[in-house]
Amino acid sequence: MENYERLSLNQITTEQWNLKEAIEGCARAEVPWIAPWRHKVEELGLSTSKRLIKDAGLKVSSLCRGGMFPAGNASERQKRIDDNKRAVEEAAELGTDVLVLVCGPSPDRDIVSARQMVEEGIAQLVPFAESHGVKLGIEPLHPMYAAERSVVVSMDLANTLAEAYRPEQVGVVVDVFHVWWDPDLYNQISRAKGRILGFHVSDWLVPTPDMLKGRGMMGDGVIEISRIRKAVEKTGYSGPIEVEIFNDQIWSQPADETLIQMKESYLKHV
């Protein structure tokens, strides 16, 4: 990358900051985009979040996150839909047209049925999201999160789910950490042409210090990030690139340092 025009701080990378601090941090570091997380927005308040982001001159690349559709009974599933509708409203209010979907784990051992619940949940959410000008970005997670976070664990399935809709309604979010291992990756990225709604970067560390909080800064691991970026761009995607790193060590250092490292790694390794 030649400059920072497309660089976005996914807020989880600076977990130690609240949203106000993250907004101020991005402004100081001249990072033009931010992707807030809902629990941090709630903490600061939606209207205050919106105002501070605007005042700082930041753009919102996406809102993290909707999804979590599967549940053990119909009323709980309906609650999840209602919560997703609130997420859509928040995304629209914050000025982004992308709500990232982390689709959720199965309530039991039946992963096939849970995928059906995801399909049904998306179907229920699409008209509401469209009426708010918000696209749903299905983010396939790494298969090691299949039991606890998402039954959607491949680009193939994310593409299949998205293709039931128009590209203005539903697309996919490509996160290198989640998809780098996939033998079918480059085919699936091509297939997603016109539907890629986000591109997330971090790295796979060897050894991996923790299944959840063990992602690395770009360049510190084994992922061919720029090869994947080029494939994503070949489909026409030229939107923001979010740095999304779950890492205990990075979370315990001063977050301003994280932003400096992130900018340097972005130019070198993305």
Added chain:
Amino acid sequence: MENYERLSLNQITTEQWNLKEAIEGCARAEVPWIAPWRHKVEELGLSTSKRLIKDAGLKVSSLCRGGMFPAGNASERQKRIDDNKRAVEEAAELGTDVLVLVCGPSPDRDIVSARQMVEEGIAQLVPFAESHGVKLGIEPLHPMYAAERSVVVSMDLANTLAEAYRPEQVGVVVDVFHVWWDPDLYNQISRAKGRILGFHVSDWLVPTPDMLKGRGMMGDGVIEISRIRKAVEKTGYSGPIEVEIFNDQIWSQPADETLIQMKESYLKHV
């Protein structure tokens, strides 16, 4: 499962035992099959291993493991082929016709080229293996092992690699721990009809205590083991079922207890 006819102890499940102890343990517990690991065979000696297994009346379901094909230069790759040839000879000597292949990680970031090295490695090994009456069983590993253990991380790729050969030469090994998350699992199992050379069971614990040594006893996790077994059997596979569990806690208990638990879990959950 109704009885123990197909039950095999993959030796890693009783890591605390050497091969002699594992053989005696299987005989005591009336587990009819065993899958030895090469480093344990080496420790005991090949001919002694063979004799003790035979004297105990055990059958060998497979030898773990060949593979590890990718390397940074041609001479190192040749060393790996030579080692694989020794593994083939050992499998034949021990009386099994299946050598399990854990294909190996990439020597660098280029996972696509590493997969090419796997393809080439298998191509070099096939004639030698066939002349010894040994089939190569490609075992796709879980994608979380892509960086450190195997670039073959999907049934799709394992099937594609195997299909370059006759079923008498190369097949696939289905391990529920490695493949349960796959949205395309049941299609890929059907596709493997006539080529399934082994079926391994354990479970995915929630939370997962450790990426390597955190597998569970069957029934203790979220995998639909019997559903997968039925799909595997529908292809015609009726061979041994190996219990293969990497787990620090299980490795620190008396291994005779592990065999008792394993037999109970097998009847209930496989």
